[in-house]
Amino acid sequence: MNTVPNFPTIAEASDLIARGEITPVDLTQHCLSRIAAQDGVLHSFLTFTGEQALQAAEQATAEIRSGQYKGPLHGIPVGIKDIFDTAGVRTTGNSRLLEERVPSETAESVKRLEAAGAIVLGKLTTHEFALGGPSFDLPWPPARNPWDKARFTGGSSSGTGAAVAAGLVLAGTGSDTGGSIRNPAAYCGITGLKPTYGLVSRRGVIPLAFSLDHVGPMAWNAEDCAIMLQAMAGFDARDPGSASVAIPDYRQALATGVAGLRVGIIRHFHEEDRAAEPAMLAAFEDAVHVLTALGCKVSEARLSPLSQYAACGNVIMLSEAYAIHEQDLRDRPDMYGYACRARMSIGAMITAADYLRAQRRRTELVAETAAAMHQFDVLLTVTAASEAPEITQVGPFGSYEKPLYTMPANVTGSPTISVCCGYSANGLPLGMQMSGRPFDDATVLRLAHAYETATAWRGKRPQVM
Secondary structure (H helix, E strand, O other): OOOOOOOOOHHHHHHHHHOOOOOHHHHHHHHHHHHHHHHHHHOOEEEEOHHHHHHHHHHHHHHHHOOOOOOOOOOOEEEEEOOEOEOOEOOOOOOHHHOOOOOOOOOHHHHHHHHOOOEEEEEEOOOEOOOEOOOOOOOOOOOOOOOOOOEOOOOOOHHHHHHHHOOOOOEEEEEEOOOOOHHHHHHHOOEEEEOOOOOEOOOOEOOOOOOOOEEEEEEOOHHHHHHHHHHHEOOOOOOOOOOOOOOOOHHHHHHHOOOOOEEEEOHHHHHHHOOOOHHHHHHHHHHHHHHHHOOOEEEEOOOOOHHHHHHHHHHHHHHHHHHHHHHHHHHOHHHOOHHHHHHHHHHHHOOHHHHHHHHHHHHHHHHHHHHHOOOOOEEEEEOOOOOOOEHHHOOOOHHHHOOOOOHHHHHHOOOEEEEEEEEOOOOOEEEEEEEEOOOOHHHHHHHHHHHHHHOOHHHOOOOOO
């Protein structure tokens, strides 16, 4: 077996594969050995498909040797959040309700990854139905943060955040209804992209809230997210929310540079509306200086208070989630974990009038953000208020007690990426997010890539003990 470097990115590994220095079998065995050594404490995998992965790796190796190279995802091991259907492999939503569910069809976004040559190593832990967690009363333990196992991974794409950060997979899928890609990206120190609403098919993904749900890539850096998005994006006539738009070359766009980009700083979100911790504020301001040095035209932006976006998004999310789960919550409430049941049941108390008012307010907030984007190419704010908290200190209603910085982009459907912007005094990652115009995901990726290239943060990895 050829030696695989520790923690390769997709871009690095695909280059080695294309040059014949390693094979997909080498890379898959490397990831399998890391999973065997570390996932016993991280709990990032819920269902493991190692044998099938090795068979797929052998096939990919044979295809590449015969000249049938499919591109940068060919032979790359990935993980799939356990709300994405996988034919013949159970998809549980991390819930007792679906503990033995085995779908007959694979989610469209996963099909596209597999068609591009990606190798699925298994299904990754999630908060129950992408809403309730971390939970300690389910058949499976919650995922743990590789930087400190006593810390929260963020949710709901908890297993993906942990597995990518620890190098158990090179990338994975996530879903994002109020921040479920970006919060784990921030707490686990990786890069997570919530694409524009409608850019990536959600068919075959267990829904949480139809009008807010997004699915997208999570990886170590923006370049790898661009590679993943290239495969995942595209119109799907069987997803009612899918958009028929041209798909650019996301990776090629990274080389364009960012000088002249107009970056709006939404400081009031994290200074006035919900004050972030001093270490987070300092890291964010350092990042603003980096973007200025790269030639970006940086100035202040102001929107409605963060609480307006959060309240609007929460009313819509909980109403739609309750509509999906109403029958099971009435008939089998004991099958849900406490966190999911408690959060979702709030939806029973929201009236139709409340929901319609929230949707009307959403229209106003979308228009407000669109107007701001006449002045800016990208908007910048923090992803989370601080480093990852201790997992035992995360209560079931935390995201409703204080507004999430991530919810505005779900309300607007805007493409938004979370990148690592430094580390706390405890050595834990800190994250900020960049948000762009609808379907201008390429510009968001370009700015993220430029920032990552100009800083040293991507050179540090967790040491799982």
